Amino acid sequence: MTTTDASLALRTEPTPGVPRLDIDPFGEEFLSDPMPFHERLREEAPVTYLDAYGVYAVARYDEVHRALTDWQGLQSAAGVGLANFRREKPWRPPSVLLEADPPRHDAPRSVLAELLSPRRLRVLEERWRSDARTIVDELLARGRSFDAVTDLAEVFPLRVFPDAIGLGEEGREHLLPYGDFAFNAFGPRNRLVTEGQAAIGPTMAWINEQCRRENLAAGGIGERIWEAADRGDITEEQAPLVVRSLLTAGVDTTVTGIASVLHAMADRPDDWRRVREDRSLLPRVFEEAVRLESPVQTFFRTTTEPVEIAGVLIPADEKVLMFLGAANRDRRRWEDPHAFDLDRDPSGHVGFGMGIHQCVGQHIARLEAVSVLDALLDRVAELESAGPVRRHLNNTLRGFEALPMRLTPA
Numbered sequence: 382m383t384t385t386d387a388s389l390a391l392r393t394e395p396t397p398g399v400p401r402l403d404i405d406p407f408g409e410e411f412l413s414d415p416m417p418f419h420e421r422l423r424e425e426a427p428v429t430y431l432d433a434y435g436v437y438a439v440a441r442y443d444e445v446h447r448a449l450t451d452w453q454g455l456q457s458a459a460g461v462g463l464a465n466f467r468r469e470k471p472w473r474p475p476s477v478l479l480e481a482d483p484p485r486h487d488a489p490r491s492v493l494a495e496l497l498s499p500r501r502l503r504v505l506e507e508r509w510r511s512d513a514r515t516i517v518d519e520l521l522a523r524g525r526s527f528d529a530v531t532d533l534a535e536v537f538p539l540r541v542f543p544d545a546i547g548l549g550e551e552g553r554e555h556l557l558p559y560g561d562f563a564f565n566a567f568g569p570r571n572r573l574v575t576e577g578q579a580a581i582g583p584t585m586a587w588i589n590e591q592c593r594r595e596n597l598a599a600g601g602i603g604e605r606i607w608e609a610a611d612r613g614d615i616t617e618e619q620a621p622l623v624v625r626s627l628l629t630a631g632v633d634t635t636v637t638g639i640a641s642v643l644h645a646m647a648d649r650p651d652d653w654r655r656v657r658e659d660r661s662l663l664p665r666v667f668e669e670a671v672r673l674e675s676p677v678q679t680f681f682r683t684t685t686e687p688v689e690i691a692g693v694l695i696p697a698d699e700k701v702l703m704f705l706g707a708a709n710r711d712r713r714r715w716e717d718p719h720a721f722d723l724d725r726d727p728s729g730h731v732g733f734g735m736g737i738h739q740c741v742g743q744h745i746a747r748l749e750a751v752s753v754l755d756a757l758l759d760r761v762a763e764l765e766s767a768g769p770v771r772r773h774l775n776n777t778l779r780g781f782e783a784l785p786m787r788l789t790p791a
């Protein structure tokens with residue numbers, strides 16, 4: 382890269398000995414088919430430097446795990462996307478959870494961790510399982526061909542999650558575009574971001590409006606967040622932002638997660654039969670699909686001081702890009718890493734992150750996926766793909782536009 386800009390030139394000198402790679406992890410070639418790039422990133426060295434953005438990168442399991450669990454050396458408050466909030470204005474007020482470090486991070490985190498705990502979610506389970514049965518029945522009534530994205534993976538979360546939070550009926554069509562934009566915004570201002578920007582104004586206004594106390598229905602998770610502010614567990618300023626976190630991180634992720642499980646389980650008649658007969662395997666099916674597909678592919682951290690990773694000293698105030706999806710397929714950690722294997726123990730995968738920021742919504746995500754899959758297993762004897770997979774490109778999420786499938790009723 383040649384440049385006459387002195388500040389840019391300064392930024393593009395990595396620690397000596399760190400290999401520089403000419404890979405754009407947000408380019409369309411990469412996003413369309415990341416595996417060959419992941420392989421290069423993993424095998425080149427434990428720490429590399431991406432000239433395209435002037436950032437360090439880790440793609441092996443140990444180094445990704447190391448970066449995720451060192452919140453002191455690798456902060457989140459400077460942004461977990463490419464933008465360094467110490468130099469660039471964030472596109473929205475930062476998240477009080479995701480884009481915060483201890484001690485400020487901790488109160489919002491514990492409020493949400495309690496409200497999304499397995500114990501608290503138990504009240505939702507019966508309702509969600511019955512909604513899943515209804516949706517699967519509706520699907521079966523329409524015939525054998527369907528699209529696992531638009532007919533199932535998008536339908537279920539959008540039916541149950543907004544109700545659980547206590548959102549009104551109107552405007553829910555903003556949820557998916559908002560999440561899509563937010564996850565794109567962790568990357569550079571490429572085509573995905575600029576195209577999304579055109580329509581984001583009204584969507585953002587709707588999202589912010591839904592976070593206000595008077596717009597959240599009694600008994601929902603949103604109201605419970607405001608009650609935490611009444612108790613003084615979080616501040617009145619934090620409450621709407623914690624609600625916003627649910628709206629940002631809770632929809633596109635679970636849609637992608639459910640689509641990923643269906644994609645992983647299609648055309649696996651032996652596994653399908655096995656899980657039909659032993660539903661105790663369901664949590665593992667979900668976990669293995671999250672490992673293999675890694676719906677959230679990347680996050681950044683920012684060094685607070687010189688940080689050593691695998692013997693490499695990364696200077697202070699540098700961005701480090703963590704390839705969760707590459708770590709989840711690292712042969713150093715996983716045997717036959719590219720295979721969906723119901724006999725492996727997928728625990729320890731970094732698809733939900735690791736450490737103090739590990740996905741606080743993972744129990745709700747798991748409950749959604751298991752509810753849908755369980756209902757499908759009850760009524761479907763075979764699940765086959767029926768056409769080419771179409772990927773939905775996003776700077777952070779590895780999602781689907783279309784998953785054509787055919788089912789055989791049980």
Ligand code: OVM
Nearest residue numbers: 476479563564626629630
């Ligand atoms: C947030 C948040 C948390 C996790 C992921 C995410 C857009 C956002 O707190 O807003 O992605």
